[in-house]
Amino acid sequence: MLGLGDAQIAAAMIACVAVTLFGVVYGIVRWNSDNDELPAKKARRHRSRRRRKHRR
Amino acid sequence: MNFSAFAAVAGTSGGMNTLILGALIAIYMLLIGYLGYRGFRKTRSSRDYLLAGRSANPFVMAMSYGAAFISTSALVGFGGIAGQFGMGLLWLVFMNIAIGIVVAFIFFGRRTRRMGLNLDAHTFPEFMGNRFDSRGLKIFLALIIFLFMPLYSSVVLIGGARFLQEVMMIDYSWALGVFAVVVAFYVIFGGLKGVMYVDAMMGTVMIVGMLSLLVLCYWKLGGVVGAHQALTDMAPLVAERLPAEAALGHQGWTCMPKFNSVWWWTLVSSLMLGVGIGALAQPQLAVRFMTVRSSRELNRAVVIGSVFILFTVGSAYMVGALSNVFFYYSDRGIAEGISGKLAIEAAGGNPDLIIPLFIRQALPPVILYVFSLTLLSAAMSTLSSLFHVTGAAIGHDLFRNLSQTKHDSVLITRCGVLFGIVVSVILGILLPPGIIARGTAIFFGVCAAAFLPAYCAAIYWRGATRFGVWASISVGVGVSLFGLLFLHRKESAALGICEALFGRTELISTFPWPYVDTFVYSLPLSVLALLLGSWFSRKLPAEHLKKCFE
Numbered sequence: 001m002l003g004l005g006d007a008q009i010a011a012a013m014i015a016c017v018a019v020t021l022f023g024v025v026y027g028i029v030r031w032n033s034d035n036d037e038l039p040a041k042k043a044r045r046h047r048s049r050r051r052r053k054h055r056r
Numbered sequence: 057m058n059f060s061a062f063a064a065v066a067g068t069s070g071g072m073n074t075l076i077l078g079a080l081i082a083i084y085m086l087l088i089g090y091l092g093y094r095g096f097r098k099t100r101s102s103r104d105y106l107l108a109g110r111s112a113n114p115f116v117m118a119m120s121y122g123a124a125f126i127s128t129s130a131l132v133g134f135g136g137i138a139g140q141f142g143m144g145l146l147w148l149v150f151m152n153i154a155i156g157i158v159v160a161f162i163f164f165g166r167r168t169r170r171m172g173l174n175l176d177a178h179t180f181p182e183f184m185g186n187r188f189d190s191r192g193l194k195i196f197l198a199l200i201i202f203l204f205m206p207l208y209s210s211v212v213l214i215g216g217a218r219f220l221q222e223v224m225m226i227d228y229s230w231a232l233g234v235f236a237v238v239v240a241f242y243v244i245f246g247g248l249k250g251v252m253y254v255d256a257m258m259g260t261v262m263i264v265g266m267l268s269l270l271v272l273c274y275w276k277l278g279g280v281v282g283a284h285q286a287l288t289d290m291a292p293l294v295a296e297r298l299p300a301e302a303a304l305g306h307q308g309w310t311c312m313p314k315f316n317s318v319w320w321w322t323l324v325s326s327l328m329l330g331v332g333i334g335a336l337a338q339p340q341l342a343v344r345f346m347t348v349r350s351s352r353e354l355n356r357a358v359v360i361g362s363v364f365i366l367f368t369v370g371s372a373y374m375v376g377a378l379s380n381v382f383f384y385y386s387d388r389g390i391a392e393g394i395s396g397k398l399a400i401e402a403a404g405g406n407p408d409l410i411i412p413l414f415i416r417q418a419l420p421p422v423i424l425y426v427f428s429l430t431l432l433s434a435a436m437s438t439l440s441s442l443f444h445v446t447g448a449a450i451g452h453d454l455f456r457n458l459s460q461t462k463h464d465s466v467l468i469t470r471c472g473v474l475f476g477i478v479v480s481v482i483l484g485i486l487l488p489p490g491i492i493a494r495g496t497a498i499f500f501g502v503c504a505a506a507f508l509p510a511y512c513a514a515i516y517w518r519g520a521t522r523f524g525v526w527a528s529i530s531v532g533v534g535v536s537l538f539g540l541l542f543l544h545r546k547e548s549a550a551l552g553i554c555e556a557l558f559g560r561t562e563l564i565s566t567f568p569w570p571y572v573d574t575f576v577y578s579l580p581l582s583v584l585a586l587l588l589g590s591w592f593s594r595k596l597p598a599e600h601l602k603k604c605f606e
Binding site for chain 1: 143154282285351365370
């Protein structure tokens with residue numbers, strides 16, 4: 001792959017690009033977010049609040 | 057010395073015109089002066105001087121973090137090591153981005169910023185000391201920084217001075233003085249604001265320099281896949297031309313070293329884990345998190361930081377490995393006299409020369425000028441951060457706490473910075489380079505094992521106690537020093553204490569222990585000490601914890 005002789009090296013190259021892309025996407029998605037909570041955690045908390053409200 | 061190697065190669069080639077380079081450096085210094093002056097004008101309090109007023113722009117913060125993180129040795133030294141080891145070093149790039157940027161900013165940065173604000177901490181020792189409500193801890197951490205940081209600063213300082221000496225053809229003492237004075241100017245007067253403004257400019261130069269180097273390298277070697285394939289096809293040359301390296305585990309430049317071989321342990325334990333994870337515990341980097349206004353700036357900085365590391369260190373390691381293709385296949389008049397050689401052969405066995413030789417032989421002369429500024433930037437940005445954190449440790453943490461002074465003066469911290477610079481310059485003059493290089497290794501090893509578990513516990517574990525942190529730091533420092541003096545061959549043989557006491561270079565000669573980095577055992581032991589110490593000692597008051605974590 002990519003002319004590389006070892007899958008571990010190809011994996012390293014892909015991992016470098018992937019983690020950079022993750023950093024870029026993460027930063028862009030949360031560009032204006034000032035909340036210290038992670039989005040998934042926040043969404044879970046929001047869902048559970050809605051459920052509790054619904055039950056009442 | 058990476059710098060002097062580069063300057064020597066560039067100078068002898070006649071590829072660089074001293075006048076043009078001198079003019080470029082002069083313009084560069086003027087820009088530095090202007091940015092340092094801007095920092096000075098905007099510095100009014102200790103908060104400005106030590107934390108850039110807690111209002112740094114995310115671009116400035118990320119570039120400053122990256123430029124302080126990546127020194128000359130990361131670009132030229134490790135680039136040359138990639139010429140020897142091959143592309144296995146890409147795992148270090150991954151670690152640098154994943155741990156050094158993503159994990160650091162997202163998981164460490166936010167909490168450090170928030171907690172630092174709650175505790176009114178201005179420096180790393182103050183952050184830890186306030187978190188665990190211990191003045192002694194503050195003093196102890198400041199002492200570790202004061203004792204070990206100048207050794208590392210000296211390496212960078214000497215490198216920069218050697219570069220100026222060779223390129224500008226001036227006396228070494230003068231070069232050392234000029235280099236120290238320029239950096240001292242904007243660190244002492246501009247404080248962290250000046251340092252970060254200059255770092256942002258230097259970081260930009262580093263990205264441009266390294267990216268153009270990578271693009272030109274691929275262009276010269278016939279494209280991405282073609283260049284990689286040519287390097288892969290050279291694998292049989294290892295056994296033929298480098299039998300000693302092959303015996304140590306070298307299998308080719310696009311392959312990982314043989315599992316459980318000497319090279320595998322060096323790559324995985326020293327480079328990937330030691331350098332990759334060790335970055336999390338660097339005080340000069342941790343303090344950057346407290347310079348921004350909110351976690352929004354940290355989110356934005358993740359974008360810039362990830363791209364910065366990929367383009368700078370990623371380019372250096374790729375070019376280092378691929379230089380083998382150029383040196384071996386350069387039989388069409390590209391580089392007369394070195395055709396048919398491997399990179400390390402062309403460099404006469406000195407990996408520091410691989411990148412400079414490649415630039416001189418393969419790329420247009422204009423790249424030499426860009427690369428000269430890139431190297432100067434890498435050295436100055438790292439050095440200024442080290443000077444600043446050392447000075448802050450002396451002035452803000454040591455002096456104020458030892459003298460019980462409540463008054464927080466910028467002047468005291470400036471005097472501390474000046475004192476730290478003077479110590480580094482004296483070390484740069486007195487100590488031989490070999491000893492200083494060992495000092496750097498000691499500093500990194502000690503820093504990682506001593507600070508990381510305690511720092512992690514400080515921001516994540518309410519159950520961590522003062523005694524647990526003391527135990528963790530003491531065990532981390534003790535085991536690291538023991539490993540460096542008696543177990544890890546590279547350091548123990550150079551320092552000679554084990555040889556003098558026991559008549560051999562290391563206490564355990566059974567493979568792989570002489571090659572296993574001290575970090576591999578000192579970090580787990582430091583974590584264990586933290587856990588045990590915290591479980592069996594008195595917890596911190598709930599009120600204090602609430603203040604820390606609110």
